[in-house]
Amino acid sequence: MPTKHQLSFLLPVLLGTLCASAGAASRLELLPAQAGDLAAPAALARSSRMSMAMAAPEGRRDAAAVSWAAGAQPLAKPVPFVGESREYYTEVSGAELAAGVAIRTSAPQAVVRVQPTGAASARGAKPIDPRAIRVRTAQGKDFNNGAGMDMLVDAERLAKAGHGFAQGTSAFRLHPSLGAGTFTLRADAPAADAGARYLVNVVEPASTVALTLRTDAVHYLHGQQLVIHADALEPAARSAMPGAALQRRNLDKMAAVRVSPAGRTFPLEFKRGRDGMLTARHQLNADETPAPGLWEVRAGAEAGSGNTAVKRTLRMGMAVAMPQARFDGNVNLIDQTDKLVARFGVEVGAGGRYEVRAPVRHGQRRHGAGGGGAFGGLA
Template identity: 40%
Template sequence: MNLKLTVLATPGAVALCVTALTAHAELLPQRAGDLTPSLLASAGAAKSAPVAREPVSFSWSSRAAVAAPQPFVATSREAYFTVTGAELAQGVALPVTAPRALVRLQPVGEASIRENEAIHPSALIIVDAAGRELAAGEGMEMLVSADRLARADIPFASGTSAFRLSAEVGSGPLRMRAQGLSAAQRYLVNVVEPDSPLALTMQAGAPAYLQGQKVTVFAQLTDQGAATPARIDATLMSPAGRSYRLVFKADGAGRMAATVTPDATDAAAPGLWEVQANVKATVQGRQALRSARFAVPVALPTAKLTRTADLAGTGNALTVRLGVEAASAGRYEVRGVLYGTINGTLQPLGVGNAAQWLEPGQASIDLPFDAALLAASKGPYELRDLQLLDQGRLAVLQRQQLALAIDESDVAKLVPTRSAVALPSSARMKKTAD
């Protein structure tokens, strides 16, 4: 631990000025599930959004426990497919597996084309399982025309119409027909089955990825909770529009898994990546469809935290001075949750945030925790869920579940003014702008 003293000579007196107390520390080793850059990459200035350059830091009280980040799980009981006017004239199969499915039709093309080619639900004919053609509008309920949807200001594309199949129609096999349409006009059909036992579940293998890392996608189709064989047609789309085909194989745990490594040039493009999947299966002797789309973060590693994490007693706060190595100029943010010991157990005390503009090279960002946050607590302390973010490129670059262990002796020397009274959990403790 270092103590820096400055001696000031004044007329008739000598003053001692304590400018800072510091203690050297290092980040703990990464654990499984942590997001950590290996090699850094530089991004052009045009790749990032404009951001402010003023530094800012603050902390606030929070008793919310940190949970390990989990990938988003997409669950689908719906299907999308495209048909032409000629195919609708002959009749197309509706892939329903349960009664009361919702059906939505949308002409494909420019807005003016969609409006002219909209289909009113009453113009559709449903053919039931017995081959009987139901009269126009029969077998449907909640018919909603394109005009009605537009007046309701519901955010569907112009020309969209919808209806729900009545319970009496059952779950098929069913067909849908329409006459008088332009043969070449294409229509997007969306079938939603909220009551179906057939569900597609998909997720990425991690909450976020970095350029150069393999992206893993899991998929599982279940019928009444039991895994069902299926054919998966899926791609990973980059923000720039490039597609990577996903080839799924059984992973030994009842799921299908696909792995792909995005090209470096695609990873540099800002924005989220997207998995787009269509799944076909045979259920009760007929074809069933499920579709899913969900985002996957894949970021360009423009900066990383170094192992250095010095502790400092600055003002009325415990400050963690984090070393940062940046490959690209930008505004970078660090955030973390401080845990302290209360009644013999580690509990969350508060959250710290700090952001500042960094040029390429070595730098540091000070993450503050106001002394009042530490009230009624003692060591050991831990810094958990430490994150490094690129604010201009909207990317998480590094995330460590358990980042730092802090001894009581260090905190007692660095922050001797710890308050005896804790502030309410919603109180913001400190905010600075240099």
């Protein structure tokens, strides 16, 4: 059952105009939630099953107050992140790789990375040397032993480079003379373990087609509706310079899931709007055993069809929280002669420590000079 509390904070800037005399109190109310505000309809406690997994806070719970000078610039309005991808992943077996796996590129000099999956790597599957991969063009021309590749990096060299790629990753770049289109990659045994699975990643830095995912908010709370817009954009003119107008390329195939930090998976259904953009809406359920990390959307799409189709995959993180405390809307300002105290009404659904932080603007120092500051408190 939620409980109500009053949290008191000392304001670092005297606002004498608000309270006429020492000891006087002024009762205010917070403004209604504005567009983009993260406002919870209620303070919730996690389900009993989830709460048991959380250790109770220990030690003293003395309130603490901090303050610091604020800059003169107004607070910037948070803007939702836009994820962008010019690459895609596909998982194949060693047997499929030996038979030939087709990849599709929309621009020359695509970079191809191949790695054993985590399970395959754990059971001892060896990395595939790029020289053991044969490349066949759509016209049936074969390139062997590194021919048709502009750059080759085996797993050992890539690991030493320290770029953070998964263990066993090797890579190569298609030679610019091959252009773009459909290619077949083939790696026979023993280079490819028939019983293992491999992740093939095709990256197209030179491609003009990008898959984008955009949410309608920066942060979300349990119970709110997640809204995601998916789009495929490219320059309106093929020879357009950077910054030129973009046009929409039709997304013919779209599949996505939402994954929680604890590993729960929820499918997302995208529907096309009148403007041609795909949008998914999903009710968020954050009532789970707390785990580190962000929630994640994992999407795969194809823009166009047939030989002109462009494949893309994209993973995008987002913050989703359980609203275990919230403001109840009441604020009391108390003038104590040498300081001003603000008391905020807080509704709490679960025990813990909570921080209140806010900027103070257009204050007035003791000698009448205008000032600004910021304050935060912990209770």
